[in-house]
Amino acid sequence: xxxQVSANVVKNAATTKILAKVPPPxxxxxxxxxxxxxxxxxxxxxxxxxxxxNGLKDRDPTLFYTLLYDNMREMVPILYTPTVGDACTNxxxxxxxxxxxxxxxxxxxxxxxxxxxxxxxxxxxxxxVTDGSRILGLGDxxxxxxxxxxxxxxxYIAGAGVRPSSAVPICLDLGTxxxxxxxxxxxxxxxxxxxxxxxxxxxxxxxxxAMKEVFPNLLVQFEDFSTDNAFRYLDRFREKYRCxxxxxxGTGSVVLSGFLNAAHLASHASGRPLSxxxxxxxxxxxxxxxxxxxxxxxxxxxxxxxADATKQIWTVDSKGLITADxxxxxxxxxxxxxxxxxxxxxxxxVDIINHVKPTALLGLSTLRNAFTxxxxxxxxxxxxxxxxxxxxxxVSLCEVDYEDAINWTDGKVIFxxxxxxxxxxxxxxxxxxxxxxxMYIFPGIGLGALLAKASRVTDSMVEQxxxxxxxxxxxxxxxxxxxxxxxxxxxxxxxxxxxAVVRAAQNASVDGVPALRHVTDNTLLTYIKEQMWDPRxxxxxx
Ligand SMILES: NC(=O)C1=CN([C@@H]2O[C@H](COP(=O)(O)OP(=O)(O)OC[C@H]3O[C@@H](n4cnc5c(N)ncnc54)[C@H](O)[C@@H]3O)[C@@H](O)[C@H]2O)C=CC1
Ligand SMILES: CC(=O)C(=O)O
Ligand SMILES: [Mg+2]
Numbered sequence: 001x002x003x004q005v006s007a008n009v010v011k012n013a014a015t016t017k018i019l020a021k022v023p024p025p026x027x028x029x030x031x032x033x034x035x036x037x038x039x040x041x042x043x044x045x046x047x048x049x050x051x052x053x054n055g056l057k058d059r060d061p062t063l064f065y066t067l068l069y070d071n072m073r074e075m076v077p078i079l080y081t082p083t084v085g086d087a088c089t090n091x092x093x094x095x096x097x098x099x100x101x102x103x104x105x106x107x108x109x110x111x112x113x114x115x116x117x118x119x120x121x122x123x124x125x126x127x128x129v130t131d132g133s134r135i136l137g138l139g140d141x142x143x144x145x146x147x148x149x150x151x152x153x154x155x156y157i158a159g160a161g162v163r164p165s166s167a168v169p170i171c172l173d174l175g176t177x178x179x180x181x182x183x184x185x186x187x188x189x190x191x192x193x194x195x196x197x198x199x200x201x202x203x204x205x206x207x208x209x210a211m212k213e214v215f216p217n218l219l220v221q222f223e224d225f226s227t228d229n230a231f232r233y234l235d236r237f238r239e240k241y242r243c244x245x246x247x248x249x250g251t252g253s254v255v256l257s258g259f260l261n262a263a264h265l266a267s268h269a270s271g272r273p274l275s276x277x278x279x280x281x282x283x284x285x286x287x288x289x290x291x292x293x294x295x296x297x298x299x300x301x302x303x304x305x306x307a308d309a310t311k312q313i314w315t316v317d318s319k320g321l322i323t324a325d326x327x328x329x330x331x332x333x334x335x336x337x338x339x340x341x342x343x344x345x346x347x348x349x350v351d352i353i354n355h356v357k358p359t360a361l362l363g364l365s366t367l368r369n370a371f372t373x374x375x376x377x378x379x380x381x382x383x384x385x386x387x388x389x390x391x392x393x394x395v396s397l398c399e400v401d402y403e404d405a406i407n408w409t410d411g412k413v414i415f416x417x418x419x420x421x422x423x424x425x426x427x428x429x430x431x432x433x434x435x436x437x438x439m440y441i442f443p444g445i446g447l448g449a450l451l452a453k454a455s456r457v458t459d460s461m462v463e464q465x466x467x468x469x470x471x472x473x474x475x476x477x478x479x480x481x482x483x484x485x486x487x488x489x490x491x492x493x494x495x496x497x498x499x500a501v502v503r504a505a506q507n508a509s510v511d512g513v514p515a516l517r518h519v520t521d522n523t524l525l526t527y528i529k530e531q532m533w534d535p536r537x538x539x540x541x542x
Pocket of ligand 3: 136223224246247
């Protein structure tokens with residue numbers, strides 16, 4: 001693309017200065033892609049790589065997305081977790097150019113006007129919206145949270161074929177409670193504490209109303225709101241607008257999917273039925289409780305009632321095992337609070353494991369190395385193949401490193417982490433970790449919801465997305481004992497998830513394209529794939 005543009009310039013202008021910008025005669029796109037990869041690999045750390053890629057996207061978006069498409073395993077950990085965490089933390093310092101929209105608390109009363117400044121509002125299809133109050137597990141980063149929205153949208157573009165011009169990254173700049181940013185002369189956001197709940201509710205009501213008016217075809221993905229607000233705004237808006245919360249629903253869906261595959265492997269080893277799985281959640285925030293609620297579907301698939309399914313789940317927060325008799329328990333923790341434990345508070349994780357005897361331990365706590373050797377060994381003492389999913393992001397907050405989990409279980413662990421780990425070789429064997437990250441699911445949910453023109457995102461759409469992901473492993477991946485498919489296949493997988501989401505929307509009568517109801521699954525899948533934007537120049541751009 002750069003070569004074509006420059007060639008046109010040469011035709012129309014005869015100045016040596018412009019001629020000097022023409023690529024060399026032997027220029028080829030293929031060589032240039034290799035050159036860009038070499039430049040990327042020459043950078044010394046993740047943040048430098050992030051800055052390089054960010055510049056490349058600005059200079060030549062088609063080249064950037066082609067490279068991303070062809071090098072998902074290498075580039076996703078830079079543009080997304082873990083490195084996007086560094087990018088967010090340091091965003092005010094590495095900022096180069098506007099790459100998304102800020103809607104500030106000062107814009108209250110004129111949000112519609114602000115949103116209308118976005119170019120091509122009619123093309124807007126997916127907005128990832130964060131208020132920066134809980135970016136990954138890194139806390140309140142305020143206006144520095146924008147790169148998480150940009151990174152998620154890059155996954156929509158590369159992983160589900162959403163057109164770049166349809167992607168709308170938004171950071172709500174509402175202040176921050178992080179002193180260090182308020183005192184940083186380079187801080188990019190408004191310098192004020194976060195608003196009261198009342199003021200925030202007014203802002204959010206106006207924002208969502210304006211979004212619908214300005215971007216009539218948009219799906220809103222709420223991302224990385226602090227836990228209370230994540231639940232509150234999902235409840236408040238889910239029936240009224242086409243929206244979902246990625247940390248609650250996307251994470252729930254992706255973990256249900258990995259758990260479906262993991263539970264089969266574990267039950268095969270133990271000989272115990274699927275209905276007897278016992279799941280312990282370490283961390284009971286928006287992600288922990290969102291996943292726990294979604295895992296009720298696992299027991300439901302085994303024919304159990306919701307009440308019986310709830311008994312198979314235990315939750316732990318910073319004060320220990322969550323029991324119903326704990327004074328002042330937050331609303332979102334009540335559903336799974338245990339009523340069958342009366343002893344002194346259980347605060348030590350090994351004691352809790354020995355009490356619960358879980359088959360699975362899921363970490364969504366933001367507590368680095370919380371799954372110590374003793375914890376992992378306790379899990380292995382109760383299970384021939386313990387399921388251990390340390391899901392906190394980025395890697396610096398992960399509950400246990402893959403290598404430790406392998407060593408401490410003698411390779412028996414069934415493992416998936418939120419951020420990526422590399423495979424580990426032991427003699428003849430190679431152990432390959434799963435990545436239990438909502439990045440596998442939200443591109444497909446978004447694509448399906450858009451193509452169905454769904455008026456809202458139902459629980460059944462989220463659940464069916466999960467089932468589609470779980471069943472998307474190919475034979476080689478199953479034989480390798482994986483619980484998630486490999487990232488290189490994300491487009492194929494997103495198309496299958498989108499198919500399941502369209503069907504679920506139709507079954508729930510929230511779809512808006514009657515013609516798609518009567519086509520076969522094969523025809524629908526072909527249609528979905530045809531709609532996916534492909535950055536590679538030789539492909540059809542729809
Ligand atoms: N893998 C994935 O796809 C996703 C991962 N996450 C990760 O999940 C983590 C949690 O996110 P949220 O639920 O929104 O955060 P949160 O801050 O609301 O929840 C954290 C939970 O961990 C508990 N916790 C903190 N310290 C603890 C300790 N010492 N012992 C026991 N429990 C402790 C807290 O009490 C709270 O219940 C983050 O690191 C986030 O990156 C979130 C969404 C998706
Ligand atoms: C993956 C993700 O959404 C999170 O860590 O918040
Ligand atoms: Mg998130």
